[in-house]
Amino acid sequence: MAGCGTGDDGSGRGSRPAGTQVTIRVPADAPTISAAVSLAQPGDLVLVASGVYHESVKVDKAQVTVRGESRDGVVVDGRLRQPNGIVVTAPGVAVENLTVKNNTQNGVLVTGSARAAAGTPGDGGYDTGDEPVTFLKSFLVSHVTATRNGLYGIYAFSAQDGVIEHSYASGSADSGIYVGQCKPCRIVVRDNIAELNAVGYEGTNASGDIYVVGNRFVGNRVGLTTSSDHQEKLLPQEGGHVVGNLIAANQRDSTPEQADGGWGIGVGIDGGSDNQVIRNRIDGNANAGLVITATADIPPNGNQVVDNTFTGNGVDVGWTFPTATRGRGNCLRGNDLATTAPAQLATTASCPVADQSPSGTWAAPEPPRGIPFTDVAAPAPQPQFPNATTTGATAVPAVPALPDIAKIPLPSASLLADGALVRTS
Secondary structure, X not given: OOOOEOOOOOOOOXXXXXXXXXXXXXXXXXXXXXXXHHHOOXXXXXEEOOEEEOOOEEEOOOOOEEEEOOOOOEEEEOOOOOOEEEEEOOOOEEEEEXXXXXXXXXXXXXXXXXXHHOOOXXXXXXXXXXXXXOOEEEEEEEEEEEEEEOOXXXXXXXXXXXXXXXXXXXXXOOEEEEEEEEOOXXXXXXXXXXXXXXXXXXXXXXXXXXXXXXXXXXXXXXXXXXXXXOOOXXXXXXXXXXXXXXXXXXXXXXXXXXXXXXXXXXXXXXXXXXXXXXXXXXXOOOOXXXXXXXXXXXXXXXXXXXXXXXXXOOOOEEEEOOOOOOOEOOEEEOOEOOOEEOOOHHHHOEOOOOOEOOOOOOXXXXXXXXXXXXXXXXXXXXXOOOOOOOOOOOOOOOOOOOOOHHHOOOOOOOOOHHHOOOOOO
């Protein structure tokens, strides 16, 4: 490589080509992804050739793009020996067109939390101390396959101003895609497939301009949850938008067991408030299509369930609250549904409503035992990032464009089916 770059520093890390906003190729210019990132400068592209890379990559350089030449061919494999596959701790980073698997905690972690980035064993790196929240600002995860990871496939925690798109998550022992501890988040989760996870998508203490739109959450144990949890800061969760998603058949037994025992639920709102659930197709969830409930001390208030289509669920919509913690102002309007608990909920809690929400009960099926996350079925081939080898680095905006939810339609029952293993029927 002598004469074509800035030179090797003697550490065996390789060399960076001369110039600004260059492409650093792995392994041609640097032997590993981590070595290439260490050479990178803002605006550079780290372009990774097909192969299996046994490393944990920390991207701590701002405005760097890490992209695989082939989404299915570039594999960051933790071999169950490391907590995280790729950890992003710098702003303006894009992770694109590769596969991350077999990590004891997370496939891709984007975070401003030093504790989370350190991968503290056993607790997922949650911030529960007195120190203030530190946010990572601006990120992109696109065309990434995350499979067989011990906690989360794609995990944005204590991060803001980002997009998770066109990605696939399966075999996550907690959830395929997770957004946690942000207020305001300004995060868009769109056009993803999450299947064969304990939970497809989780938004915990994720508030303010959080958009979950146009995704396929099919064949998990639980499709989607948005919740408040004392394990994280920035309580309570509020102000999420769940729009235009396919949320179906979330009672798959060949999935990792859900930590709280949930199974057969499409959408769960647990202690979350002022969320909008609009124009989703919520089909064939054996326990319930949508459940609103409270934590022990945090009520769910002001959630709106509007213009959704419910078919073939155990109960389409059910609200159940502990005696001491009851939600208020939750309401339904314009939904295509057959059953609610309590009965006549669509009439008694029609939007707008401001009185205390009633509580109902229904017969819930017994969840089956799950399987180890390492045994979940391998993904089907996934769509490639367009022009991966010829396009330069991706400029990640400081603040993403937020979707106009009025323009997001009810999805078809075949949404994103081409890349999925699990069908809705």
